[in-house]
Amino acid sequence: MERHFEQELAELKQKLLTMGSYAEKAVSDAVNALANRDLALALAVRANDKVLDQFELEVDEMAIRLLAKAPLASDLRLVTVALKLTQNLERVGDEAAKIAKRARDLSKEPPLKLQLELPRMAALAGDLLKRSLDAFVQKDPAAARALIPRDKEVNALHKQIQAQIIEHMKESPDHIARCLHLLVATKSLERIADHAKNVAEEVVYLCEARDIRHGGSKWTAT
Amino acid sequence: MPENALPKLEVKTALAAASGNAAPLIEIKKLSLFYGQAQALKNISLSIRERVVTAFIGPSGCGKSTLLRCLNRMNDLIDGVRIEGSVRIGQHDIYAPDVDVIELRKRVGMVFQKSNPFPKSIYDNVAYGLRIQGVKNKSDLDAAVEQSLRGAALWDEVKDRLHTSALGLSGGQQQRLCIARAIAVKPEIVLMDEPASALDPIATARVEDLILELKRDFTIVIVTHNMQQATRISDDTAFFYMGELIEAGPTQKIFTNPRQKRTEDYVTGRFG
Numbered sequence: 137m138e139r140h141f142e143q144e145l146a147e148l149k150q151k152l153l154t155m156g157s158y159a160e161k162a163v164s165d166a167v168n169a170l171a172n173r174d175l176a177l178a179l180a181v182r183a184n185d186k187v188l189d190q191f192e193l194e195v196d197e198m199a200i201r202l203l204a205k206a207p208l209a210s211d212l213r214l215v216t217v218a219l220k221l222t223q224n225l226e227r228v229g230d231e232a233a234k235i236a237k238r239a240r241d242l243s244k245e246p247p248l249k250l251q252l253e254l255p256r257m258a259a260l261a262g263d264l265l266k267r268s269l270d271a272f273v274q275k276d277p278a279a280a281r282a283l284i285p286r287d288k289e290v291n292a293l294h295k296q297i298q299a300q301i302i303e304h305m306k307e308s309p310d311h312i313a314r315c316l317h318l319l320v321a322t323k324s325l326e327r328i329a330d331h332a333k334n335v336a337e338e339v340v341y342l343c344e345a346r347d348i349r350h351g352g353s354k355w356t357a358t
Numbered sequence: 359m360p361e362n363a364l365p366k367l368e369v370k371t372a373l374a375a376a377s378g379n380a381a382p383l384i385e386i387k388k389l390s391l392f393y394g395q396a397q398a399l400k401n402i403s404l405s406i407r408e409r410v411v412t413a414f415i416g417p418s419g420c421g422k423s424t425l426l427r428c429l430n431r432m433n434d435l436i437d438g439v440r441i442e443g444s445v446r447i448g449q450h451d452i453y454a455p456d457v458d459v460i461e462l463r464k465r466v467g468m469v470f471q472k473s474n475p476f477p478k479s480i481y482d483n484v485a486y487g488l489r490i491q492g493v494k495n496k497s498d499l500d501a502a503v504e505q506s507l508r509g510a511a512l513w514d515e516v517k518d519r520l521h522t523s524a525l526g527l528s529g530g531q532q533q534r535l536c537i538a539r540a541i542a543v544k545p546e547i548v549l550m551d552e553p554a555s556a557l558d559p560i561a562t563a564r565v566e567d568l569i570l571e572l573k574r575d576f577t578i579v580i581v582t583h584n585m586q587q588a589t590r591i592s593d594d595t596a597f598f599y600m601g602e603l604i605e606a607g608p609t610q611k612i613f614t615n616p617r618q619k620r621t622e623d624y625v626t627g628r629f630g
Contacts, residue, residue, distance in 0.1 A: 139627070141627070206585070208614070208626055209613060209616055212613070213615075
């Protein structure tokens with residue numbers, strides 16, 4: 137017979153997975169709204185952000201209830217990781233909502249004629265998020281570790297796109313308002329990749345009890 | 359993302375348990391113990407560090423209390439017990455033929471699961487061991503009784519009734535009195551066999567606080583069934599199963615990332 141405690145842990149995992157899928161969808165919808173100048177989709181992403189906020193509250197409540205039962209070893213790691221994952225996923229939702237807001241505003245303006253690698257950056261950030269959540273599902277610390285350096289690719293693209301947009305603003309001051317929307321959206325994609333990296337780091341901790349953030353802590357690295 | 363729940367978690371790394379840098383005070387080497395034909399301890403080797411709290415954990419019958427009692431030769435009192443291997447405390451093999459067991463038990467005190475004050479006054483309970491050692495001077499005894507009761511965090515509660523019966527104290531106070539009695543003779547090591555298992559949460563918290571205070575002066579080895587208690591008070595933890603030492607190491611490691619699957623199963627309550 138499965139114990140109540142294990143059942144609660146399974147429910148916590150399930151809740152996180154559902155939250156993860158909502159976060160992934162929010163990002164892809166926000167990016168599509170931006171790329172296709174889709175006002176309706178942008179508005180939907182912003183409205184759905186409340187769903188992720190609600191997930192965060194629910195996962196936190198479940199985790200605190202489980203902590204009160206004093207889990208240990210891998211159970212303890214799962215509960216503490218859940219608290220961190222839910223925060224990262226909620227913030228992914230916030231960033232998606234920011235992109236959607238800029239997509240909404242840009243959809244009302246004429247399109248900018250700019251050759252940016254924004255689609256590639258969006259694909260990379262979305263892929264990082266998807267793969268980090270897959271690593272959580274598969275309990276695959278090797279896959280999680282492999283994702284971490286890829287955040288740098290996103291950062292490099294962010295810098296490159298930022299520079300291009302600034303250059304364009306200098307050349308075409310009347311485009312500044314629209315360029316600022318794009319700058320914010322680009323920054324949000326960069327933050328989404330950061331959160332995906334955080335998820336990957338938590339997966340390593342969950343599986344190996346090694347805290348690899350900030351170069352790792354001493355006692356877990358024995 | 360797949361809709362099915364995650365498969366069960368596994369600990370994938372086999373990390374060596376670091377025991378810290380302090381020199382061991384107790385060295386148990388290849389210790390086996392037999393009750394007649396039945397082997398209760400199987401080839402146990404374990405170092406216990408000085409002035410830290412070491413917790414012995416494991417299911418009932420795993421040998422943890424038997425091993426604890428080996429550390430002051432309490433098992434000598436049981437008929438048919440045979441011991442192989444060695445236990446060294448400092449430089450001395452406590453199972454060497456010339457060891458004075460009474461002297462050994464002065465160095466290695468013990469506190470039991472059920473508090474067992476003598477049916478005497480609070481004062482006489484604490485002074486008991488000192489009087490056996492030949493201390494007669496009243497002011498010396500008074501000072502030692504006060505120091506021990508203060509050390510056991512009991513002084514303020516009993517200083518006005520030192521000469522009343524110890525049996526009138528609450529369960530938690532009686533257990534702290536037994537700790538005062540154990541430390542009055544200034545042992546190096548205090549063994550505790552589930553010292554808080556019969557106490558309510560408030561009395562348990564006081565005993566746990568006391569143990570954390572005592573480790574400044576004493577090396578403490580405690581048997582406990584309470585995993586949370588082990589995490590709260592111990593620095594090192596050793597897990598036993600069916601007479602074998604399965605894993606030993608820093609408590610934080612044992613309870614967040616044990617090396618052995620049996621330890622993981624036990625501390626997460628998935629045993630058996």
